[in-house]
Amino acid sequence: MFDYIVVGAGIVGLATAYHLKRLDPNASILVVDKESGPGAGDTGRSAAAFRVFFTGRLNMLLAGSSVEFYRHVQEDEGYDLGMMWVGYLFLLDEDGLRRVEDGLREAERMGLPFRRLDPRVVEERMGLRARVTGLEEAELIDAGDVVDAVLVEKAGIMDPERLVRYYYEKLQSMGVEFAFDTKVEGFIVEPRKPLGIEGEPFAWQEARVAGVRVAGGKELRARRKVIAALGAWSPLLLDEIGVDSYSRPKKRQVFVIRADGERARVLRAQGLNRYGIAPMTILPKGVYMRPEPGEGTFWVGVSDYLGRPYKLEEPPHPEEDFYTLSVLPVLSLYFPQFQDAYPQAAWAGHYDISFDSQPIVYEPYDSDLIVAAGTSGSGIMKADAIGRVAASLALGLDEAELYGGESIPVKWLGIEGRLLEEEKLVI
Numbered sequence: 001m002f003d004y005i006v007v008g009a010g011i012v013g014l015a016t017a018y019h020l021k022r023l024d025p026n027a028s029i030l031v032v033d034k035e036s037g038p039g040a041g042d043t044g045r046s047a048a049a050f051r052v053f054f055t056g057r058l059n060m061l062l063a064g065s066s067v068e069f070y071r072h073v074q075e076d077e078g079y080d081l082g083m084m085w086v087g088y089l090f091l092l093d094e095d096g097l098r099r100v101e102d103g104l105r106e107a108e109r110m111g112l113p114f115r116r117l118d119p120r121v122v123e124e125r126m127g128l129r130a131r132v133t134g135l136e137e138a139e140l141i142d143a144g145d146v147v148d149a150v151l152v153e154k155a156g157i158m159d160p161e162r163l164v165r166y167y168y169e170k171l172q173s174m175g176v177e178f179a180f181d182t183k184v185e186g187f188i189v190e191p192r193k194p195l196g197i198e199g200e201p202f203a204w205q206e207a208r209v210a211g212v213r214v215a216g217g218k219e220l221r222a223r224r225k226v227i228a229a230l231g232a233w234s235p236l237l238l239d240e241i242g243v244d245s246y247s248r249p250k251k252r253q254v255f256v257i258r259a260d261g262e263r264a265r266v267l268r269a270q271g272l273n274r275y276g277i278a279p280m281t282i283l284p285k286g287v288y289m290r291p292e293p294g295e296g297t298f299w300v301g302v303s304d305y306l307g308r309p310y311k312l313e314e315p316p317h318p319e320e321d322f323y324t325l326s327v328l329p330v331l332s333l334y335f336p337q338f339q340d341a342y343p344q345a346a347w348a349g350h351y352d353i354s355f356d357s358q359p360i361v362y363e364p365y366d367s368d369l370i371v372a373a374g375t376s377g378s379g380i381m382k383a384d385a386i387g388r389v390a391a392s393l394a395l396g397l398d399e400a401e402l403y404g405g406e407s408i409p410v411k412w413l414g415i416e417g418r419l420l421e422e423e424k425l426v427i
């Protein structure tokens with residue numbers, strides 16, 4: 001019996017447990033995961049890029065406060081999270097520019113810092129091929145010239161494993177318990193006032209989630225709340241008890257390309273940030289190149305939308321065809337240095353996608369179950385704030401105080417009272 005049970009030791013579960021313990025130091029907390037250590041789900045498969053450059057208030061608050069917290073951890077606490085402020089570089093063709101023009105105007109109005117670069121500067125410093133009109137490959141994939149480049153400096157990359165280790169070590173030192181290699185098979189749903197009749201709870205009984213059933217028939221019970229921080233696995237367990245995570249898994253793949261030969265110059269691009277490293281670069285049609293300077297590689301990928309299923313693949317496999325047919329044609333068009341590049345490694349995971357791309361944190365039916373899901377591909381950069389909201393909700397608070405002191409209503413991430421707004425900087 002514990003006060004709280006957190007199911008899932010990904011970044012959301014860890015941040016939630018951390019803030020729960022910080023706000024309620026006497027509480028007993030157990031974190032359960034089916035894997036043999038923390039962060040072994042999608043957190044460990046993340047590209048872990050971050051940006052504080054959105055027009056939506058919620059995006060700015062969640063990512064802004066979390067990234068500031070990580071900066072504090074790295075710079076003030078001296079715990080290296082591998083954060084590098086390499087920036088985000090958006091390379092825009094006419095189409096892309098039209099889509100973000102409004103957003104850029106809004107960003108200017110909000111005072112968000114960014115620089116517009118002449119694509120020729122990116123050609124010179126990174127080896128971009130901005131002019132592709134007339135090339136057969138460009139016509140084939142219907143790609144246009146890069147006509148604008150937007151460099152966002154309050155953005156970069158970090159090491160998700162170090163972030164995991166930070167929370168994990170803190171939690172251990174605070175006395176939070178962990179049960180690894182412990183697969184949850186279901187949630188225990190019980191009446192608040194049990195009558196001892198078989199088949200309870202009946203429809204007329206007030207019910208609660210009292211804990212979890214794990215492999216081997218064992219039960220782990222929570223006096224106060226159970227927090228489901230299951231990421232892409234959320235629907236698998238929550239559907240069974242009639243709870244909606246309002247999110248669904250979609251496969252995402254990362255391919256690792258060695259930055260040798262001509263690509264070394266791309267990686268070591270000078271004059272775009274203080275490190276002399278290529279920024280996280282987003283090409284037209286969404287293909288991204290994420291520098292990994294420590295390994296001397298690029299991680300490349302693209303998010304696809306229409307056509308592929310929402311589906312949990314276990315374990316998810318990277319597909320060679322996806323690289324050669326969906327990533328490489330765009331990548332090698334704008335950066336011919338990648339023409340003959342073949343991945344030396346690859347992996348796949350899932351985005352846990354919600355209906356509005358914002359996290360979902362709510363307590364359905366006053367059930368003592370808190371759902372913390374739907375991070376939609378930005379869970380690393382928002383995790384600290386999500387953890388604060390989930391912990392505040394578990395404690396029955398209406399507001400969550402984010403790092404830096406600003407408070408937000410917890411219902412903004414819920415279903416009733418959710419803050420729905422348009423994000424104009426979806427690039």
Ligand SMILES: Cc1cc2nc3c(=O)[nH]c(=O)nc-3n(C[C@H](O)[C@H](O)[C@H](O)COP(=O)(O)OP(=O)(O)OC[C@H]3O[C@@H](n4cnc5c(N)ncnc54)[C@H](O)[C@@H]3O)c2cc1C
Pocket residue numbers: 007008009010011012013032033034035038039040041042043044045046047048049050182183184185229230231232233237252253254348349350351352373375376377378379380381382
């Ligand atoms: C390829 C890729 C690239 C990404 N890039 C970025 C990026 O650049 N920036 C960014 O901010 N975010 C990025 N993300 C998203 C980010 O990684 C996720 O939003 C975040 O890791 C989600 O954390 P989580 O704790 O919700 O899920 P997870 O880390 O998946 O944690 C869920 C945990 O639940 C456990 N679990 C599941 N079922 C059970 C069960 N039955 N019993 C016990 N335990 C169970 C799992 O083992 C897992 O540890 C990326 C994701 C992917 C896949």
